[in-house]
Amino acid sequence: MKLLTHNLLSSHVRGVGPRGFPLRLQATEVRISPVEFNPDFVARMIPKVEWAALLEAADTLHLVEVPKEPIQGYEHDERFLRKMHHVLLEVDVLEGTLQCPESGRLFPISRGIPNMLLSDEETET
């Protein structure tokens, strides 16, 4: 699971509403692997990023050189885009957990795939 995906996930345990985001990340196995750099694509993802959630997750994974916020003219700043590219796309959490901040419910990550399935009682109506 890449951090860009983590940035998109929230918990929908019953009663949690918007407080189900962001999920707290814990990783036991992380893989860093190179991904082809596409500056145009990264630039388009920047406006979609929830920065607080990203920084929290990056911090848990002890990542360095993570930009704190989008800088002016980021679309043309290759250094900035490359750092974002690395954080969002090249860090893969293979094993770990995601925790709902409100209910405490744990969602396991296994083989890089987070399991968000809820039981019937847990599901929001």
Added chain:
Amino acid sequence: MAAVPGGRRSGLAAGARFFCTAGRGLEPFLMREVRSRLAATQVEYISGKVFFTTCSDLNMLKKLKSAERLFLLIKKQLPFNVSSVSKGKIFNEMQRLTNDDPESWLNAISIWKNLLELDAKKVKLSQKNANPLKRKVGENDIIAKKLKTERMQEIQEKKECQLEKQIEEETLEQGNFTTKRDKSQEELQNGGAEAVDTHNQNDLTFRVSCRCSGAIAKTFTAQEVGRVIGIALMKQFGWKADLRNPNLEIFIHLSDIYSVVGIPVFRVPLASRAYIKTAGLRSTVAWAMASLAEIKAGAVVLDPMCGLGTILLEAAKEWPDVYYVGADVSDSQLLGACDNLKAAGLKDKIELLKVSVIGQSPKAIEIKTVTNGT
């Protein structure tokens, strides 16, 4: 589509006429596709086939995503009238398919050879061994054949495209893929290209694949018709029949609407994709569905019931600058999807989640949803 209209040209000034078979319902997609991808003109849809004219070369033609199979057109004419005439008379009429206008046959065959030669020259220039993904063509072809519902009279043929060898009248060993490819490369390097050019018409081996539908199918079997046409061709052009591994395949479809004759351009149907290891949904349908989502660069695209990920694979190949996410509740499907992504080299473009979309959805901005889930 991002392709340059027309793409690379085959050197034929006026363009060649082709037709494609398409699954029911996919014809509008195919018509749109040939226009945008191949700058095709004179596009017509008649009862399960899309006819069009284009100057594009084999590489561009290979990219068609909503077609089943592609053929070079030899003849299209009015259907045979089987109502009151004797069988013998109709056989005579069928022979006229080959005898009346041999020029159109020879024309089509020379266009076919040109297309292959152009492609063979590119193969010679690239000088590389077949890449690992191409091996998958063989495997996928097996799957595609099982899924195919065509009722053609075909003998199980070898899967690879033996471009360089088609012109020589050799008996081809049923060896493995790499050996043949190496051998062909050698031939090319030894001036095989010249051999292709000086091909003698009489050395051609051929096979007729015939399909009958409608009223004509009640009176004739496909084998009968195939035999009659085959014999007529042998008499007319002096070709030799080879049912196992012919240079040239002739495809005939006789229906209530038309009589169509063509040459299949590729050995492997277009619908069988080299990049899909295990097919879920049919690739042509998956591509068509992805095209409906009007995916633009920079989008986040979710398939909430992705199964083996076929729709996402087709989408990622066509619209690469996009973040794709696939979700499913089944472990086995997700494992299969993971496998597929690895085989296609798309692990970086497509993320997977185990999620039920009933009562749970990812928080996302501007998600475009594409699915086939039931």
